[in-house]
Amino acid sequence: MRLKRLFFLCITLCLLTSCVDSTQLEKLGIIHTRGVDISEEKPSELETTLIIFQFNAQTDMVSKTLSGTGHTIKEAREQANNKSSFALTPGQIRLELYGKEIAQKGIINYLNTLTRDAKVSDTMLLAISDTTAKEILQVGQSDTTMDIGQFLHGLIRQEGLEDSIPEVALHDFTHIYFDVGQDPFLPVITMDDDAPQLAALGIFRGDKYVGDITLDEALLLNMTQKHVGFAPLELEIPRAPLEKYLGDTEPIDPDSENMYVRIGIKGETTSKLTDPEQLGFRSKVDIDVDLHEASEEVVIKDEKVAKVIEEELGKAIKKKYETLFKKVQELNADPIGYGRLYRIKNNNKLTTEEWREKFPEITVDFQVDVNLVHFGTIQ
Amino acid sequence: MKKAKRKATNSFFPIKAEKLKQTLEDQFENSTDLSFSIFEHSGQKLAVFYLSYQVNSERIENMLLKTLLDSQKEWTVETILNEVPLNTGQKMDKLEELLTNLINGHVFVYVEGEKQVVSYLMLNIEQRSLTKAETESVVIGPQVAFTESLVTNLNILRWRMRSPDLVFEKIMLGKRTPKEARLIYLKSVANETDVNTMRQRLQDLEVDEVEDANVLMQYVEDSSLTIFPQFYSTELPDRASYAINKGRIGVIVENSPAAILAPTTFFSFFESTEDLYMRWNAGSFLRILRFISMFISVMLTPMYVASVTFHYELIPTQLLISIGQSRANVPFPPIFEALLLELLIELLREAGARLPTKVGQTIGIVGGVVVGTAAVQAGITSNILIIFITISALASFTAPSYLMGTSIRVLRFPMIILAGILGIMGIVFGISFLIIHLLRLTSLGRPYLTPIYPFRMVDLNKVLIRFPQQFQGKRFLSFRPKDRVRFNKKKAHEKKDIDE
Secondary structure: OHHHHHHHHHHHHHHHHOOOOOOOHHHEEEEEEEEEEEOOOOOOOEEEEEEEEEOOOOOOOOEEEEEEEEOOHHHHHHHHHOOOOOEEEOOOOOEEEEOHHHHHHOOHHHHHHHHHOOOOOOOOEEEEEOOOHHHHHHHHHHHOOOOHHHHHHHHHHHHHHOOOOOOOEHHHHHHHHHOOOOOOEEEEEEEEOOEEEEEEEEEEEOOEEEEEEOHHHHHHHHHHHOOEEEEEEEEEEEOHHHHHHEOOOOOOOOOOOEEEEEEEEEEEEEEEEEEOOOOEEEEEEEEEEEEEEEOOOEOOOOHHHHHHHHHHHHHHHHHHHHHHHHHHHHHOOOOOOHHHHHHHHOOOOOOHHHHHHHHHHOEEEEEEEEEEEEEOOOO | OHHHHHHHHHOOOOOOHHHHHHHHHHHOOOOOOEEEEEEEEOOEEEEEEEEHHHEOHHHHHHHHHHHHHHOOOOOOHHHHHHHOOOOOOEEEOOHHHHHHHHHOOEEEEEEOOOOOEEEEEOEOOOOOOOOEOOOOOOOOOOOEOOOOOHHHHHHHHHHHOOOOOEEEEEEEEOOOOOEEEEEEEEOOOOOHHHHHHHHHHHHOOOOOOOOOHHHHHHHHOOOOOOOOOOOEEEOOHHHHHHHHHOOOEEEEEOOOOOEEEEOOOOHHHHOOHHHHHOOHHHHHHHHHHHHHHHHHHHHHHHHHHHHHHOOHHHOOHHHHHHHHHHHOOOOOOHHHHHHHHHHHHHHHHHHHHHOOHHHHHHHHHHHHHHHHHHHHHOOOOOHHHHHHHHHHHHHHOOOOOHHHHHHHHHHHHHHHHHHHHHOHHHHHHHHHHHHHHHHHOEEOOEEOOOOOOOOOHHHHHHHOOOOOHHHOOEOOHHHOOOOOEOOOHHHHHOOOOOOO
């Protein structure tokens, strides 16, 4: 009896499930990288450039570039699909690149389908191009020996792993975007001598691309977001205070009043709302530093030298933070997230519009505490 | 009363020697194997008869006939028993008893006119000598295996466990061709309920013949429909004695080189006695390796089929490219490709097992190298799948129990089909089904998945990781042995070295 029931159950199970849509690997064109631009011919339409993997017995070439236009991303994909014998699917998409023009108009609409699709990984990366996405992907594809999609993905990923730039995965962007009191950021890819490279970090106001900060500043921004572990940074410090500790090597430029040190930074920047009325903030930069290399030989014999170096590094970092802050305040975008601190103190009552009005008024006091832990580390 | 007894004895004996010969020859259909000789001795007729292939004829001539014929005495039943220098002498007077014993290798002496017949057991069993274990071969530790002879097997076991506690209970199995079996346990350790259950199952067995211990196992198991064996059948005496020492019950059957061990958990099918002989850390490593291999063996090919057919987004990009490139040439859907290759591996295994050793190796090379390479070049299968299939086949052979290894290999096929039809959902369904099934299984009434479920912390040190010996002072408590403690942990660890 029990066996009969079990048999019946199995049969119903098989019949009722019907057939699951199969997506066999070799019949798919697997989209790896997608570039999104405003179409040049039809300004009301989107143009997508797709780098796909397709597996064909006749050729060893795995990756291929396709493009299509449409008013929506999906329509553009459909258009591109007309040029391919494989079914294009976005399940393996690892990088989406936006053209400068479209990024300035806002990109949140295009992220919508990505975030809702369960097959798309939330850890996929986003980036913007300083020209059009199409140019970077097409020129890159023909010039680099490597597949451009994987190349760009590796490039951004590597910088992220080194903590040089903040995390720029899809979920980071949407998280920051929907969090009142902070603005998102994405890396900017540029074309230099027909080779794509990471140029800067693009700052967004809401979902609109408004300006850039340099990669050095990106590290400082990253420190406000998380604890970084020995990320590399080159700093300019004045020679004068260190004069008596310098060895007698000849610098490249003897007339310069400054020297350069390359350090590894470990630590984070924690911010605090100190004066809710006057919108005064204090950001405390607490870092351990490895001294990797200096442009001139520094003879380190006792702790006094370390003290001097720490002091000079602190001054330099503070200056850099102040420049960064000034820059983003001018853009009226808050990537560091002071608005969030304000919102928390303010019983969660803050709208994005209110913060746009308040943000240019705020003042931040940067306090830098440098602790030189190692010198002569080889990296 | 006296009259009744007389009547019974009168029924067959005394009888004329010629008449007896005639009766026996009728019984054995004039078989030439029945040796029946009549000696005239001091006016008496002595009949000596036996089945020639069952007895040791040298001993008959030297011990029995020499004594009987050299002396000038008059022989009676009593004098024969007293004077023949053999200690297995028996008197009997019934024909049925006589026939049974004749088959079992007795030699009979009948003095014409006597009311009883004298018999001596002179069984001569042809048997092979002790050899190394073949199906459960081990690298270190005792190598000897059970043989087909019950007496030899009992002898080996007694040699390993010289304890008066050890019981060999005799139980006859099979109605038409009875076979002797022994229920083996340690009286002071084994759980009485388990012993009674096993004894009852053996005694209640109503079959005409028990072919082998592995067949007996299927008769007396808790559930005969499942694919998983619930008793352990081993050919290693050290494994049997280890289990019996821990309070389990063993059954050995005449003519079978396997001992049944019960109750058994699912996990003990992945334990080898070698784990004990090795140092605890190496032993634990190997044991964990075997659990992982079992998992790999069931899951690897289905996972490949599911991800290539339905879930391409799960595969890491680099791997995706190499899988895709190798799949590009293959004209079949992944499920057929996988079933084809799995079938090929099973074919190779089966052919290798059936063929003589020397040819078997050739089959391995032909199958593995030639067919594998050719299949990839011909574009019938992808080389990545060949790697996966080979790994999972290898993994399935790590199970120390051949029965369990085979079960796991068979399980792969429904899993592959489920994965090919329903993808990951199918695999999840299959695994859930298996887990529920395993949870419901029992071995001699004891839960099959213990000590994981029902959970027993104290027993875990013997199952997943084998702890050092001094922590193994308690027996496997899930089986409720009578005596829980093997040794005192503190005393076992005491060192009485003399420091110099």
